[in-house]
Amino acid sequence: MKRLLMVAYHFPPLAGSSGIQRTLRFVQHLKDFGWEPTVLTVHPRAYERTSDDLMGEIPTGIPVERAFALDTARHFSIRGRYPGFFALPDRWISWRFAAVSAGLRIIRDWKPQVIWSTYPIATAHVIGDVLQRRSGLPWIADFRDPMAQEGYPPDPQVWRSYQKIEERAILRSRFSTFTTPGAARTYKVRYPDAAKRIVVLENGYDEESFAGVADASVIRVPLNSGSLTLLHSGIVYPSERDPTQLFAALRQMVESGRLRQGKLKVRFRAPGHEDLLRTLTRANGLDDFVELLPPVSYRAALEEMVRADGLLLLQAANCNEQIPAKLYEYTRAGRPILALTDPAGDTAAAVREAGLNTIARLDSANEIANLLARFLDSGRDGALPLPTPEYVERASRRGRTEALATLLDLATTPQ
Numbered sequence: 001m002k003r004l005l006m007v008a009y010h011f012p013p014l015a016g017s018s019g020i021q022r023t024l025r026f027v028q029h030l031k032d033f034g035w036e037p038t039v040l041t042v043h044p045r046a047y048e049r050t051s052d053d054l055m056g057e058i059p060t061g062i063p064v065e066r067a068f069a070l071d072t073a074r075h076f077s078i079r080g081r082y083p084g085f086f087a088l089p090d091r092w093i094s095w096r097f098a099a100v101s102a103g104l105r106i107i108r109d110w111k112p113q114v115i116w117s118t119y120p121i122a123t124a125h126v127i128g129d130v131l132q133r134r135s136g137l138p139w140i141a142d143f144r145d146p147m148a149q150e151g152y153p154p155d156p157q158v159w160r161s162y163q164k165i166e167e168r169a170i171l172r173s174r175f176s177t178f179t180t181p182g183a184a185r186t187y188k189v190r191y192p193d194a195a196k197r198i199v200v201l202e203n204g205y206d207e208e209s210f211a212g213v214a215d216a217s218v219i220r221v222p223l224n225s226g227s228l229t230l231l232h233s234g235i236v237y238p239s240e241r242d243p244t245q246l247f248a249a250l251r252q253m254v255e256s257g258r259l260r261q262g263k264l265k266v267r268f269r270a271p272g273h274e275d276l277l278r279t280l281t282r283a284n285g286l287d288d289f290v291e292l293l294p295p296v297s298y299r300a301a302l303e304e305m306v307r308a309d310g311l312l313l314l315q316a317a318n319c320n321e322q323i324p325a326k327l328y329e330y331t332r333a334g335r336p337i338l339a340l341t342d343p344a345g346d347t348a349a350a351v352r353e354a355g356l357n358t359i360a361r362l363d364s365a366n367e368i369a370n371l372l373a374r375f376l377d378s379g380r381d382g383a384l385p386l387p388t389p390e391y392v393e394r395a396s397r398r399g400r401t402e403a404l405a406t407l408l409d410l411a412t413t414p415q
Contacts, residue, residue, distance in 0.1 A: 004116055005038055005040060005103065005137075006039045008124060010023055012024065012051075012052075012057070012058060013044055013047070015051035016051075016295055018234055018325040018329075025401065028206075028397075038062065038112070039062065039064045039065065041065070041067070042067060042069035042092065043069055046092055046095065051297065053297035063106075069092055069094050069095030072091040087158075088158060089123060089161040092121055093123050095123050096127055096130075104135070114408050115139045117142065119145070120144060120145060125168075125169045132172060138411040140174060143183070146186060147162045151318070173197070174410075176194065177199050177407070179323060182346040201400060202328075204328045205395055205397060206396070207397075209298065213303050223308060227263060228263065228265070228309040229308050229309050229310075231269060231311055233305055239318065240316050240318065241316060245362060245368060246362075246365075246368055248368075250286050250289055250290075251285065251286065259376070262288075263376060265290070266289060269301065274292055277292055302333070305333040305335065313338065313351075314340050316342070319345070320345030321346055331395060336385070337356055338358050338371055339360075341359065341361070354387040354391040355388035355391060
């Protein structure tokens with residue numbers, strides 16, 4: 001059995017992020033493909049919110065090293081302000097020091113064959129870079145999404161730190177992986193000398209997580225009696241998933257008589273930016289149509305997806321090279337998906353690949369209103385298309401782990 005050192009911020013007991021699923025599911029399935037992982041992550045104090053609901057899904061016997069780390073915004077803040085250099089490249093840079101020490105000890109004593117680190121916490125790649133240079137082991141840098149983009153991060157100093165980290169990771173790693181074809185294409189153009197080592201490794205859903213969750217076809221208890229429920233499960237980002245035009249479309253439909261009270265509830269589960277959503281709800285007079293609900297366990301969130309009449313996906317054009325991880329859970333839930341996104345982006349391409357044509361631009365209230373009208377007209381057992389079984393089967397996390405294991409095998413092969 002070969003051994004892998006995995007550097008990941010997102011790991012149980014972190015709560016409130018679908019990003020946790022990627023590392024956790026790789027950890028669960030890697031042994032089936034000849035790789036034994038150990039995880040180097042942060043001490044739980046670094047997480048803003050924790051939950052034990054996924055702790056039991058860490059396989060027995062998998063070593064997990066939780067290195068000292070603090071969240072600059074919470075632990076060093078005075079009256080809401082903190083020194084910027086304490087948060088370069090991100091608020092968890094303090095993790096680097098203990099993690100490098102722990103990682104070198106693991107490499108010395110446990111002797112892994114490969115190092116793997118995963119963004120979107122940039123400090124993970126900082127740690128992976130240092131461990132690779134000091135050990136000489138092959139390194140796989142899992143970017144998931146692009147790092148330094150036009151206008152993101154907005155702070156120039158943070159952007160420069162991102163750019164430096166991504167350049168080192170792309171050029172020094174044996175492989176760099178991205179979750180979408182668009183992101184991989186961009187980086188192949190940006191770093192042509194490394195193009196052959198830039199690979200697409202998509203997100204997915206975990207079938208075991210749905211074990212015991214009834215299929216949508218047998219669930220007849222609605223989330224809201226008498227009303228169709230359109231569910232958005234997870235964080236709503238003010239820029240990357242700006243819901244402003246969605247609220248404008250709902251107001252437009254109410255004012256035109258296309259939407260009447262008691263016909264629709266738009267439910268936001270654990271959206272993260274509740275103040276923004278409350279403001280939009282009040283400003284558009286939509287208190288009777290919008291629900292803002294707190295986080296629930298991961299399993300409860302999956303059950304809610306399966307019971308919803310429709311699932312809402314938000315992705316702005318400034319994220320055209322990204323696909324929300326929840327899309328794969330949405331497709332497995334077997335409900336209609338309303339994708340508010342740029343038709344030219346990777347998210348829309350994945351939605352179409354799943355056999356769906358329910359797409360409207362996130363920045364167009366008129367397009368959104370027309371799509372919502374289709375949803376309302378379809379009714380609870382209506383004619384909106386569902387994800388195809390073929391697409392759902394391809395999107396399993398086990399299949400993605402097999403692809404990762406293939407890369408790990410290649411990384412240990414002499415070049």
